[in-house]
Amino acid sequence: MSNETATTRAAMPQVANPILDRRTVENSNRNLLKHLRAGISVLDVGCGSGAITRGIAERVGPQGRVLGIDPGEKLIAEARQHAVDFPQLAFQQADIYQFETEERFDIVTCARVLQWLNRPEDALARMKNLVKPGGWLAVLDYNHEKIEWKLGPPVSMQRFYGAFLHWRQEAGFDNAIADHLKALFKQLGLESVTVEPQLEVSRKGEPGFAVASRIWSEVGEIRGPQLVKDGFITEEDRLQAITEYDQWIVTTGESMQLYLLAVEGRKE
Numbered sequence: 001m002s003n004e005t006a007t008t009r010a011a012m013p014q015v016a017n018p019i020l021d022r023r024t025v026e027n028s029n030r031n032l033l034k035h036l037r038a039g040i041s042v043l044d045v046g047c048g049s050g051a052i053t054r055g056i057a058e059r060v061g062p063q064g065r066v067l068g069i070d071p072g073e074k075l076i077a078e079a080r081q082h083a084v085d086f087p088q089l090a091f092q093q094a095d096i097y098q099f100e101t102e103e104r105f106d107i108v109t110c111a112r113v114l115q116w117l118n119r120p121e122d123a124l125a126r127m128k129n130l131v132k133p134g135g136w137l138a139v140l141d142y143n144h145e146k147i148e149w150k151l152g153p154p155v156s157m158q159r160f161y162g163a164f165l166h167w168r169q170e171a172g173f174d175n176a177i178a179d180h181l182k183a184l185f186k187q188l189g190l191e192s193v194t195v196e197p198q199l200e201v202s203r204k205g206e207p208g209f210a211v212a213s214r215i216w217s218e219v220g221e222i223r224g225p226q227l228v229k230d231g232f233i234t235e236e237d238r239l240q241a242i243t244e245y246d247q248w249i250v251t252t253g254e255s256m257q258l259y260l261l262a263v264e265g266r267k268e
Helices: 001-012 051-060 073-081 120-129 154-170 177-187 209-212 215-222 222-228 236-248
Strands: 042-047 065-070 089-093 103-111 131-142 148-150 191-197 200-204 257-259 260-266
Touching: 001 042, 042 051, 042 120, 051 065, 051 089, 065 073, 065 191, 065 236, 073 089, 103 120, 120 131, 120 177, 131 177, 154 215, 154 222, 177 191, 177 260, 191 222, 200 209, 209 215, 209 236, 209 257, 215 236
Parallel strands: 042 065, 042 103, 065 089, 103 131
Antiparallel strands: 131 260, 148 257, 191 260, 200 257
16 A cells, blocks of 8 residues: 555544643653653654653753654644643654654654554664664553453454454554564664553543543544544444444443553664
8 A cells, every 4th residue: 555545544633623622741651651750751652642742741841852744734733732841842844754853852652653653663763763873762662452342342443453453454554553662672683672561451440441442432433434434344343333332331341451652762
């Protein structure tokens, strides 16, 4: 599949995205916390609306430097609106494949982004080049093939989820990218490579279960129209999946686990 198809499918639809807006560095990128300290420089690749990036900026303080890049014009505009109180924070509309700067960073981070790139090895090589000697490349991403639901979700959502993975795979996206990161880091010559599970688990009866488990209804609402347009599912099936999955959340759904890994390596 062409790069153009991958770019089109990866582009975030121009709608409100509650998934991005509720993420923070503490609840969605906590692997970074051990690295963040006052005065360091950080590049956040695929920063989206900048919610996590602002948390990074708070931790590096006014003596630090944080730059967030994302190809989405609307997302960068939104990120800039909320960055006025952080002189150490800047946002730039840019694609990692074309992004150029003489600046080098103590940390280059990329969270839940490689899953949307059809040439992840090229993106990682470019990110490594942006890390200072002795600095860290920190990547967080999913293996979508290892999702676990209890009790199993309705057939309509299973059908939608299968179509979603097929739609992604046809565009050249790696549905199991999390489990391939360690080998890619080693190929790049990064040192001290670590793999840390960051499984996202939500259980009925715990605060946030309804919100966290509903991520797939939100994917149906936000990404689903793309699947319909590209012929991977019908509009009727999309709407049925959302309705029946929402009902599963409040009735028989017990838990959901997303398989997420943090992989980090140091540049010599």
